[in-house]
Amino acid sequence: xxxxxxxxxxxxxxxxxxxxxxxxxxxxxxxxxxxxxxxxxxxxxxxxxxxxxxxxxxxxxxxxxxxxxxxxxxxxxxxxxxxxxxxxxxxxxxxxxxxxxxxxxxxxxxxxxxxxxxxxxxxxxxxxxxxxxxxxxxxxxxxxxxxxxxxxxxxxxxxxxxxxxxxxxxxxxxxxxxxxxxxxxxxxxxxxxxxxxxxxxxxxxxxxxxxxxxxxxxxxxxxxxxxxxxxxxxxxxxxxxxxxxxxxxxxxxxxxxxxxxxxxxxxxxxxxxxxxxxxxxxxxxxxxxxxxxxxxxxxxxxxxxxxxxxxxxxxxxxxxxxxxxxxxxxxxxxxxxxxxxxxxxxxxxxxxxxxxxxxxxxxxxxxxxxxxxxxxxxxxx
Ligand code: SOE
Numbered sequence: 001x002x003x004x005x006x007x008x009x010x011x012x013x014x015x016x017x018x019x020x021x022x023x024x025x026x027x028x029x030x031x032x033x034x035x036x037x038x039x040x041x042x043x044x045x046x047x048x049x050x051x052x053x054x055x056x057x058x059x060x061x062x063x064x065x066x067x068x069x070x071x072x073x074x075x076x077x078x079x080x081x082x083x084x085x086x087x088x089x090x091x092x093x094x095x096x097x098x099x100x101x102x103x104x105x106x107x108x109x110x111x112x113x114x115x116x117x118x119x120x121x122x123x124x125x126x127x128x129x130x131x132x133x134x135x136x137x138x139x140x141x142x143x144x145x146x147x148x149x150x151x152x153x154x155x156x157x158x159x160x161x162x163x164x165x166x167x168x169x170x171x172x173x174x175x176x177x178x179x180x181x182x183x184x185x186x187x188x189x190x191x192x193x194x195x196x197x198x199x200x201x202x203x204x205x206x207x208x209x210x211x212x213x214x215x216x217x218x219x220x221x222x223x224x225x226x227x228x229x230x231x232x233x234x235x236x237x238x239x240x241x242x243x244x245x246x247x248x249x250x251x252x253x254x255x256x257x258x259x260x261x262x263x264x265x266x267x268x269x270x271x272x273x274x275x276x277x278x279x280x281x282x283x284x285x286x287x288x289x290x291x292x293x294x295x296x297x298x299x300x301x302x303x304x305x306x307x308x309x310x311x312x313x314x315x316x317x318x319x320x321x322x323x324x325x326x327x328x329x330x331x332x333x334x335x336x337x338x339x340x341x342x343x344x345x346x347x348x349x350x351x352x353x354x355x356x357x358x359x360x361x362x363x364x365x366x367x368x369x370x371x372x373x374x375x376x377x378x379x380x381x
Contacts, residue, residue, distance in 0.1 A: 002034040002057045002081055003072035004044035007095050007125070011072050012048035014332035021318045022337045025344035032060050057081060061088050068343070071095060072125075074170045075178045079104035082122070082353075086115045091343050092122040093335075097187040097363065098356030100178030105353070105360040112353040121342050123335070123349040124356035126191040128268065130334035132326065133289040135314035136306075137272070137279050138196045140291065147276030147294075149197050149249060154189035154271075155256040156181075157264035161212070161239060167228045168215040172235045180237030182208060183363050185268070186257030190362050191351065193270050196279075199249035200358065203378045206243035206366035210235055211260055243366045266328075278303070287325050 001011060012030070019028045033050035034057045035041030042053040054060050061069060061084055069085035071078055071094040079099050085092045092112070099105040112122040128134055140146065160166065170176040171184055194200055213235050216228035239260050245253040261267070268283035280290035280303065290303045309325065311317035315334045319326060342349035358379075365377040 001030075001032075001050065001070040001072060002060075003074075003095075004033055004035050004041060004048070005072070007072035008033070008044060009048065010127075010329060010332045011070055011093075011125075011336075012050070013329055014336045015070075016049055017329075018333040018336035018340075021333065024337065024340050026340050028336070028340065031066060032063075034060055058084065061085050061090060067091060068093065068339075074176045075100040075183070076176045079108055082108050083111055086111045086120060086122065089115070089118070089120055091120055091339075093125060093339055094122070094353075094356070095125045096191070096356070096359075097178060097183045098124050098353060098360055100175075100183075102357070102360050102364045105357040109353040109357045116348070119346060121339070121349040122353050123339050123342070124351045124353060124359075125335065126188060126195070126351050126356075126359075127331040127335050128188055128192055128283070129195045129351070130315065130331040130338065131283070131286050132314045132316050132330075133281055133286060133306075133308040134192060134196060136308050137281060137289055138198075139314070140277075140279065141197055141272070141274075145277050145291075145293070146272060146274030146279065149199065149251045149272055149274040151273045152193045152197060152199070152247065152251050152253040152270070153255075154193045154253070155267070155269050156185035156189045156258075157256070157261035157267040157269075158185065158259045159262050159264055161259040162262050164212045165216060165228065167218045167226055168233045168235065169218065169226065172215065172237055174236040177237060179363060179367065180208075180210070180235075180239055180241070181257040181259050182238050182241035182366060184257075185259070186241045186243075186255060186366075187359050187363060188268060189255055189257060189270070190359050191355070192268075193253065193272065194358075195351075196270070197247070197249070197251070197272060199247035199251055200381075201245045201253065201362050201379055202248050202381075203376050204243050204245040204362060204365050204369055205374050205376050206241065206369040207374050208238035208242075208367065208370040209240045210237065211239040238370075241366060243369070245362075286328070 033045040038055040045053040218226040219229035241257040278292040369377040
């Protein structure tokens, strides 16, 4: 695993726990954790249970005893590491968004597709797909329970940037993160509704805004827990991203991604409406799916709450008895299960780099639209 911040912790616990709760078709050994600073990498390796630490990812990728490379670094290093790992014949898991630009994502996809022909798998970390309620939502849509889908709404609302004195972390720097709310959390929203509905965005009209343009630089630390210095730096990404879109199925979509929505901590919500029914989900109530069956008797119509914890629900049977609730981290374990299964069984892994490239194209189109006064921009296929 390369990187050891927030996502490093999330992925480490998943690599540790998944093989214990699921019957995986291959053994997992948490071999080496790589970071830029060897002491920090060693401390993280000890905390999370990796056998070794290193500050040289190139040397680690060249090793014969490494089969999988898990990339949990900021977006500006995804392409270089993923390309090197794929070319070395390693299976690659890469955090979202796949890259910082369409050009990088396109090259990564081309190399991943070439590697795929030699049995090398790759996957992008859109982990929320693997929240049981989200996977179940997709099943309901595929079973026709919503009928023809006409409207799709997705919003990802956080509030950790409302304080103008919150420090300028890498997530606020374009050269490191690629974009702001748009790529950080809007990318999840796009992937989720496309996953659930099977429809793909074909054009968008967007509006991006940076609400706080300068923030204190970090004196020490890396994230929000870091300490602020007296110096200030420019925020070079969007704080709020709004866009509407058209899907290839004919459905219309509206999207909102913001880290400025006071009071909303991780409110990743979607609502999907069709001719026969509707679905509504909120990550802050992630074990539940609201389902409206429009074919029910008129006097019984209404959204009903399904607790997605029955053993037969996606992934749920491997964990606890009914109703004992899963959390944020479980999606990462499910991601490990699906990735290891794809590697061992020789089946394609999803979301593939090609799917990650499509999301990158949508992000790019939203930026281009906003820059051109919210005109409609077609998404390249
Ligand atoms: C920060 O906004 C963040 O950690 C994202 O980077 C993640 O992708 C999302 O899952 C939670 O919020």
